[in-house]
Amino acid sequence: MLRGVNxxxxxxxxxxxxxxxxxxxxxxxxxxxxxxRPDGGTVRRTSRxxxxxxxxxxxxxxxxxxxxxxxxxxxxxxxxxTGRIHNLLDELNxxxxxxxxxxxxxxxxxxxxxxxLSVANDPELILLDEPYQGFDHGSYLDLWDLILRWTSDGxxxxxxxxxxxxxxxxxxxxxxxxxxxx
Amino acid sequence: xxxxxTLAVCRAHxxxxxxxxLAICLLLGLPLAFYFAAxxxxxxxxxxxxxxxxxxxxxxxxxxxxxxxxxxxxALLGFRPVEMVVGRVLSIACYGIxxxxxxxxxxxxxxxxSSPSHLLASLGxxxxxxxxAGLAVGAVTDREMEAMxxxxxxxxxxxxxxxxSLLSKMLPMYxxxxxxxxxxxxxxxxxxxxWKSTVLVSAVLGLIAIVATLVRSPRIDRTISG
Ligand SMILES: Nc1ncnc2c1ncn2[C@@H]1O[C@H](COP(=O)(O)OP(=O)(O)OP(=O)(O)O)[C@@H](O)[C@H]1O
Ligand SMILES: [Mg+2]
Numbered sequence: 176m177l178r179g180v181n182x183x184x185x186x187x188x189x190x191x192x193x194x195x196x197x198x199x200x201x202x203x204x205x206x207x208x209x210x211x212r213p214d215g216g217t218v219r220r221t222s223r224x225x226x227x228x229x230x231x232x233x234x235x236x237x238x239x240x241x242x243x244x245x246x247x248x249x250x251x252x253x254x255x256x257t258g259r260i261h262n263l264l265d266e267l268n269x270x271x272x273x274x275x276x277x278x279x280x281x282x283x284x285x286x287x288x289x290x291x292l293s294v295a296n297d298p299e300l301i302l303l304d305e306p307y308q309g310f311d312h313g314s315y316l317d318l319w320d321l322i323l324r325w326t327s328d329g330x331x332x333x334x335x336x337x338x339x340x341x342x343x344x345x346x347x348x349x350x351x352x353x354x355x356x357x
Numbered sequence: 358x359x360x361x362x363t364l365a366v367c368r369a370h371x372x373x374x375x376x377x378x379l380a381i382c383l384l385l386g387l388p389l390a391f392y393f394a395a396x397x398x399x400x401x402x403x404x405x406x407x408x409x410x411x412x413x414x415x416x417x418x419x420x421x422x423x424x425x426x427x428x429x430x431x432a433l434l435g436f437r438p439v440e441m442v443v444g445r446v447l448s449i450a451c452y453g454i455x456x457x458x459x460x461x462x463x464x465x466x467x468x469x470x471s472s473p474s475h476l477l478a479s480l481g482x483x484x485x486x487x488x489x490a491g492l493a494v495g496a497v498t499d500r501e502m503e504a505m506x507x508x509x510x511x512x513x514x515x516x517x518x519x520x521x522s523l524l525s526k527m528l529p530m531y532x533x534x535x536x537x538x539x540x541x542x543x544x545x546x547x548x549x550x551x552w553k554s555t556v557l558v559s560a561v562l563g564l565i566a567i568v569a570t571l572v573r574s575p576r577i578d579r580t581i582s583g
Contacts, residue, residue, distance in 0.1 A: 208429075208433060209432075209433065209575070210429035210432070210433065210575050224433060225433075226430070226433055228429070228430070232426050232427050232429060232430045233426060233427065234369070234373060234423065234424055234426050234427050235426075236372075236373045236376040236377065236423075237369060237372060237373055237427075238372075241369060241372050241373075242427070244365060244368070244369075245365050245366070245369050245427070245431065246430075246431075246434055248359075248361050248362045248364075248365030248366075248436075249359040249361045249362035249365070249435065249436075253361075276376065292430060293430075295434055296433070296434050296435065
């Protein structure tokens with residue numbers, strides 16, 4: 176699927192990946208995250224990686240709270256991790272204490288939880304695969320505020336997007352075409 | 358291995374299961390249905406323990422899939438495959454021990470039970486054999502339907518296999534059945550050691566479950582080479 180793809184991201188840098196449906200953007204990000212093994216090549220990561228998959232990785236019958244407790248289990252400072260996720264959900268306007276299961280959340284709410292869980296490990300590199308699918312316009316802008324804050328904190332962000340307007344918001348735009356990144 | 362991550366996995370499994378209220382009622386009812394169905398045949402105790410094993414096997418099977426949506430994410434967050442597996446087994450043990458204790462208390466009220474210790478052994482072997490069977494089947498099959506068909510096949514064979522045939526000894530609930538018989542008749546048949554084959558079969562199934570799960574788990578390394 177992917178052919179000769181090469182990407183190096185620096186701390187504090189934001190990179191957007193665009194490209195047609197089926198061109199291999201998600202496959203590439205999955206390989207970068209480590210959840211899919213490449214047929215060849217090497218991924219080297221020197222930092223903690225947060226990954227927000229295109230298809231929300233949520234368990235239908237677990238509540239928001241259940242997901243959070245699971246995500247922060249075993250962390251050195253679970254309270255800090257929980258606080259971080261709560262703040263993020265707060266900024267995205269989703270109440271973290273809602274006693275609802277993932278199946279009961281709306282599409283946009285599920286996606287907000289999906290994004291929030293990806294920062295449970297306080298990542299230095301954040302990989303976002305179409306992170307605002309289903310977001311209302313206000314939440315969409317809030318997420319971009321967050322992304323800008325992350326990069327100014329020295330975190331690197333790679334975001335897959337279909338929106339042309341976002342080219343101005345990031346440091347670099349790369350195009351994926353038939354498994355080749357240019 | 359982190360205890361808090363393992364316990365978190367166990368708790369997530371139990372929470373997920375606790376929201377399947379109808380399924381829980383059906384699984385609790387399964388051993389009772391088997392019991393009452395065979396009530397007049399003198400096989401009620403044996404059938405009830407097989408029903409219990411069947412119920413545990415189904416829970417074990419579905420536990421291999423219930424957190425699969427979030428497993429890659431947990432791997433990224435530092436959860437190790439062994440923590441996922443041990444957490445899962447703990448959750449099945451919690452379920453099996455509670456259901457087994459309730460069933461034990463109920464079956465003991467039946468006058469045909471003359472040896473409670475054999476009844477306890479029967480339920481214990483049912484838990485061991487069916488937990489490993491459910492986990493092994495779940496670990497090697499990708500889809501629930503295929504996995505269920507395999508389990509239904511195993512239970513059907515358990516019910517129809519000839520007494521003490523080689524086939525019956527190779528099934529995970531052999532010791533369950535023999536000890537259920539002993540619970541009614543006071544003792545095992547002289548020279549009979551059903552635990553040996555069941556422990557062996559369970560060990561093989563457990564090994565299959567562990568190897569298949571570990572091989573198929575997402576592994577997040579710092580450097581990944583294809
Ligand atoms: N699990 C899979 N097994 C087999 N092929 C797959 C799998 N996932 C994706 N593919 C194939 O790989 C190709 C690239 O898919 P990918 O999801 O990376 O595309 P994408 O660029 O993210 O598209 P989109 O914009 O629609 O999200 C597609 O042709 C798809 O059919
Ligand atoms: Mg995609």
